[in-house]
Amino acid sequence: MTSGLALSFPTLGFAPLLPLWALGGIALLATALSVYGALRRAPGLLWRLGAILVLLLWLGGPRLLHPVFRPEPQDALLVVDHSPSMDLRGRASLADAIAARLKAEAARIPGLTLHVVTAQGGKGQGTRLFDAMDQADLPQGRFAGAILVTDGMDHDVPAALPPRFRAADGSTLPLHVLLTGKGEETDRRLTILQAPPFAIVGQTATVRVRIDDLGTSGSHSASLTIREGNAPPRTVTVRTGAPQDIPVPITRPGPMLVGLSVSPLDGEVSELNNRDVVRINGVRDRLKVLLVSGTPNQGERVWRSLLKSDPSVDLVHFTILRPPDKDDGTPLSDLALIPFPIKELFQDRIRQFDLIILDGFRNTGIVPLEYLENIADYVKGGGGLLLTAGPEFAEEGSLENTPLETVLPAHVPQGGVEIARFTAELTALGRRHPVTAGLPGAPQGSTPPGWGPWYRALRSDTHQGEVLMSGPQEMPLLVLNRVQKGRVALILSDQMWLWSRGEGGGGPQAELLRRLAHWLMKEPELEENQLQADIENGTLTVTRRSAGAEMPPAAIVTSPDGTRQPLALTRRGDGLYTGVLRADGSSGLPPGIWPYGIWTVRDGDLTAFAAPQASDPVERQDLRATAERLGPVARASGSAPLWISVATDTPALRQVAAGEAVRGSGWIGLPRRMARAAAELRPTALLPAWAAMAAALALLFIGWRREGRR
Template sequence: MTGQLVFDPLLPWPAIAALGLLAALGVALALWRGLRGWPLRFFAAFVLVAALAQPSFQEEDRAPLSDIVLMVVDQSASQRLADRLSVTEDAAETLQARLEARPGTEVRRIEVGDGSGDSGTQLMTALSSALAEEPRGRIAGVFLLSDGRLHDLERAPTLPAPMQLLLTGHEDDWDRRLVVRNAPAFAILGEPVTLSLRIEDDGAAPGATQVPLNIEVGGGEPQGFTVPVGEDVELPIELPHGGLNVIRFSTPPADGELTDRNNAALVQINGVRDRLRVLLVSGEPHAGGRTWRNLLKSDSSVDLVHFTILRPPEKQDGVPVTELSLIAFPTRELFLEKIDDFDLIIFDRYKRRGILPSIYLDNVRNYVENGGAVLVAAGPDFASADSIYRSPLADIMPAEPTARVIDEGYRPAVTELGERHPVTAGLDGADSWGRWLRQIEVDPLEGEVVMSGAEDRPLLILDRVGEGRVALLASDQAWLWSRGFEGGGPQLELLRRLAHWMMKEPELEEEALWAEATGQSMRIIRRTLDERVGAVTITRPDGETEDVTLTEISPGRFEAIYEGPEIGLYRLSEGAQDAVIGLGPAAPKEFEQTIASGTALKPAIAAMRGGVLRLQEGVPSIRAVAAGRPAAGRGWIGITPREAYQTMDVRQIPLLPAWLTLLLASAFIIGAWLREGRR
């Protein structure tokens, strides 16, 4: 129980002060005039002024409250290195027992794991949340049991009591880590991309000057190099294919280092083509030629060379050659010397006229077998005696013309196989497509028929020849869709897919296996022309394998979701298809810095005169220190008792009740009057 004097004034304090001053002037005037009752006047004025302030004696019944000590225990990934976790747990149990043995002390234990995603150790976030739930007037101290490697220092709260860092780890710890300094998200195929990396030794390192480095591109055989320690190294790498390329850098574990989790780094780079070079050979001007030209010119990544025969040799109109404004096309240069520079050659209604000798067409055949691509958009010329089928190109054609031209309206349709092929899969609205009016009848020899036309005859046939690809579109009427004839159709999308499949774009491969990573999970995607696929075998970073069954979500597309148990490189295989994918960040924050250090936390700790002590030297003792005094020393740490309490009951006793005020004031006034009246 405690007591104190309190006031509850009837008037504002400035008004009471003014009245008090006026009364004091009256008493001073009485004293100056020599009135014998001035002391009684003074006491009367004092009683009246004091009554306006209404003094009371307040008594409180108080219940003392315990002090609260926050103990934040770091259990993040970096705390699982060496013996840190066991040392931390033992120290936490010892400190909690010592604190709870102190009278009037409570312990709030906060365990902090890895942050969501790759946010690292969020010690200050957890501490701020804990402080928000406790009355600050009862916080006597904050203990951090950690390696000091946190990633949210900017969220450090204002502390009401000393904070102590009990540091795990040993002074002789050391670690080697591989850091990728510069890695672009995209790179051009066929051109080297320069990556910058660095190998660093932290802590009490043995002082090595050079270490081995292994580079593994796309899951292939690793290549070994020797690089210096502590210096930036620039490595030129050429991507093997378009799409996602996974590159893994690693250095072998060294004896005595804390962990090898940061000895490797994954870099994922998308390979893109600089420019797609296309040669368009038009046999004669027609509406479809403009469609091909507009399609290819609309793509800024395509370099188009258009070769159109405007004046065939059989055209003899008597105009001298010197007066013609036509430019002779460099056929020898294109078809003999620079043919390999093209990614795709399109023959649009072309027929043999002697302009391209057989040796040129034979070179085109070799170009396809060595990895090139040829697309034939066939018109009536393909069914004639001058058809390019009756040339060296016949060896690579997927179908043979029957010499019949079907001149009737029909609606193109996607075949059952075409519904599974990426070139034609998902082309919705087939029932509303406009008709085409001509088709060349062909008998398929090789490849896959993905579209059919009149009389259910093959319309679009795709084939692989050697290392290259060939496509045959048995009609020259695709331009009707671009004109909106009878509602039109997906002409641009179909021709775009067709051209990009010919140029081996990875997203249009009909037999493919790949994965899309999101954090620690991956979506495994298998595309095939078969009706079913086997289980995908996943090889984890630790070498263990696991089979995952896929589910068909659309014709020819099978998927599954897989949660990776650890960060690193995963290898996928199913049948003849394989892929690699990296899960997790290229350099996890928890392993960027692994040597225990209190440097980052020292400014926040020094603000309340706390300290940094190593648990390697034992669990420190606990002392009570006054606020503002040093709260840590050799072998000890301090808490500041707060002496907080809870008020249970409050009683107030007026010092000047109304009757007493009236009695005293009247007595003093009458006494002063009598004393001065008797005179």
């Protein structure tokens, strides 16, 4: 096998016009005449002999036998870019039209098979055209080159021409790059350089961004707009090409979406990468909890163990071992080592606590009324108060007879203690409220809870707020209430510790107390009326939790481009409603190019935000059509990038001899390989008839002239 004719030479052969015996007879006759003429000294003898020899040579049919070469079967690759960026400006349809024309051209070339490979991209690693070529199944030793139809934005361009573009004889095989566009484009890009996943509530997080103007030179000014939840958007002026620090105040716990968008660049290819969303989760910094136990009791250890087991909680715990009016003769030196810091806790530092828990607390004069009023003001100002009430609530000295009465959600009359075995049950509201809904062992439908019994509860005569659990004779057992800016929870029994001991099977004591504490501290996921939104795999899921029994109205969904549409909700359980909506492609763009931004969902006074995760952030980094990336490897193969703005400009495809140019005006080429056809030769006459006759006549004429001079 060779790549040309230079390595094969013709051979000499004969195809006599007469049988060999006839040629031999003529030769003998010529020899005899020559001898006779020599004896007679005939003039012009040698010239006549030469004429006879020329005729004998012609009659012998001498010819050159040339080897025959035929085109070798060859395979070439046509890689068509179908990555998400190709859906901009009609690039994909243009690429398909170019590919169709090239396939038609290849079908007219004998021995050439054009294998078409589609590079989808959009899988988190960007466009990978060279990986697509590596996956192609081609016969060994028949590769003739490749044609890439793309916008030029490839993310696996090698530093040097791949080895497959080196032929066995050391020559370079062409890599033709056909770019869908009129020329180099520009694009403005917003990049999130650094964003904290978590930030402390009440502090300011810093988001570092950079705006780049791709395809341009120099630095420019741009306007960056920041959107933080329901707050009005704010705009700052930034310089392109340099990192910018954006302060973001963290105002509440839970997930927070910060939308960033930069003003467009004149003439840029797309504004899709001019925006992005930062997700920051607001967390509390070391929750400070004050636990005051009125008298030593069985539930005290439960509270302490629960709160101490949480590493994010700073617990301050005091137990009143003996009220001031009790005198049993015990020396003062033996009563306590640390005096109760009443003023420090209930006046100087009360605002520093996130939650105050009063467990079996009784007004025995140890806390002056002005400090109890401070607790009431603390709640009204936004604090959280949790009380567990035992018999002390129905006796003289009850907290109901103090300034705390203004924030208590229930009133227990004197002697309002119920001694009986009972099982706590969820109310209709409790089955819907996130504090108690779905508790382990909670009733499902008409099934009663599988919780252990309690033996004592308080009987209230009035209550306000929300009753989530009931006790004996359906009396309120767990009551929650909002008091101005703060919240209060009251458990009308001191028997919850029985669950932790496994009495009658126990109960979800730890989970219930955890939920109560977080509701009191206004954790968003425990709000009884809440709206949540989430986007995953291109689907927006809206979850609505309602404490009311009525069906909530349809939610209003606003997409990042400002389109508004209603979304009907479907009941999924007690107080739980959901709705789903496709969150991509509504602008005719595929999921990989859908304009990422913040979706807003509103239902009455409730608002939720959601943003999709970029399916292929690499693909969105640069949306230009450009020759910058593929140009070097194309030129290294002997070709060069070619811009095509309309399908009719598709270059013709042809085969060229090895070593010749592989591109020209209006065409691109693939090298032709030739192989010698076995047992097939092409003859060429060494002495044509006309030349033989002319030479013989000339020699006879010379001989005749010599004889005439004698």
